Amino acid sequence: MKFAITSKGDQTSNMLMQKMRTYLLDFQLEYDENQPDIVISVGGDGTLLYAFHRYRKRLDKTAFVGVHTGHLGFYADWVPEEIEKLVIAIAKTPYQVVEYPLLEVIIRYINGSRESRYLALNECTVKSVEGSLVMNLEIKGQLFETFRGDGLCISTPSGSTAYNKSLGGAILHPSLEVLQVAEMASINNRVFRTIGSPLVLPSHHTCMLKPINDVDFQITVDHLTLLHKDVKSIQFRVANEKIRFARFRAFPFWQRVRDSFVCD
Template identity: 45%
Template sequence: MKNTTGKKIWIVKNTYKKTQMIATELEKLCLAAGFIFDEKNPEIIISVGGDGTLLAALHYYEAQLDTVRFIGVHTGHLGFYADFQEHELTQVVEAIQNEKPEEAFKYQLLKVQIHFTDGRLKTHLALNESVIKRVSKTLVADVKISDFLFEKFRGDGLSVSTPTGSTAYNKSIGGAVMHPRVHAFQVTEVASLNNLVYRTLGAPMIIAEKDTVTIELENADDYLLTVDQLEYFYDQIASVTYSLDGGEISFVNGGHTGFWHRVKNSFIGEVK
């Protein structure tokens, strides 16, 4: 491995002992390659752990997504966003040495805008999904697609996911798996009530990139909103608006695993 001009990197890792050991070995290789460790203004974030570690890194550097790129090393179960395994640390360093920013893989992010009853507005970004629920009661909400009132939902909650997030919580509640090249997002019901009195579509909805989805809520003080692995308990929420204009996250193009290969490796395994 030859020395290279010093790219500014930072390693984000979880707290497991095995991960800490792998990250230490990777740090030595990165130093030998001439990389500069810069936590504040890195060019490349190396995530060592699982998908949760990478999601945590995304949210930590959320304000710098225009200038940082990510690369993942999974240290346990196969990570969906990680291209490299723990025995491929040399390849990680080589991928960073040879990467070209203009060739990075980019995934769209979901914008989550929370409108409060007092006029405040708060915005989050999600790589996987955002879910709105009530803590102790049935969620009752008007669902609007680009200001068109589509339905009144009653049930446990609603999940809104990106294409890359379609394989996460969305899949477990019956949503469709979407390729990231499909510029759309998805709304999936969580245990909806459907009977002679209450009626919802009862199926996942693929929403065009140009549209928004607004969930108008009843006045209550026990709403739980998740954004990827983060949880927020809010009251005085008037509505939550979802759109696919939250920008993008960039991944280093080096040893990148194709989407359907990831899906097969994660959920099916070897086909005989």
């Protein structure tokens, strides 16, 4: 089996990365940063997001597993005290593959330039560089509303506990093949109206944003911040690709939610 390890970059994470690499090599596993079968993320959720984007072209061949070295994360199943146990599991135990849906983002341009395509593990946000965001929001090709406000957040179920939650979005189990649209400070008065609630769309529905004004947009895809000009439309749907996690034990999602947001 080929493996690679990504680290948050702090002293603790780097030390654990080196220790795990040494242990796995002792078990005759091959270190390969270019074509790994399994990628171990040492750090937090941000570290795993980085690893996901680095290996986004190998999602059907690479599985991910996380070790968290800071606060409890949703993508990291293991703690530093368990790395010997994890190493033995990787080297000796066939792992279960759990697949979670991703968000596909396609940006098309007025000038006919080649469209841009991105995959998000957590979410994509759209804001206007200047002033309020004004967009027509279409669902399955039909106009749903004209949004006016600070911005929109389109998230995966995996990302529903991140920025989406802070916007009042619902927490969704990561196995659901849906996407969620949440508003950022929408403008609602006698002239302007938005739904005012998060929308959950199934995998066979497409969400499309079409600008009303000729402005530039700040678009984030997970941790990446992008500036786009001459935008004709931004399309969102559940991607055909999925992220694959290597599971060596149960992943109690609702317990993780409780520990993160409810328990002291």
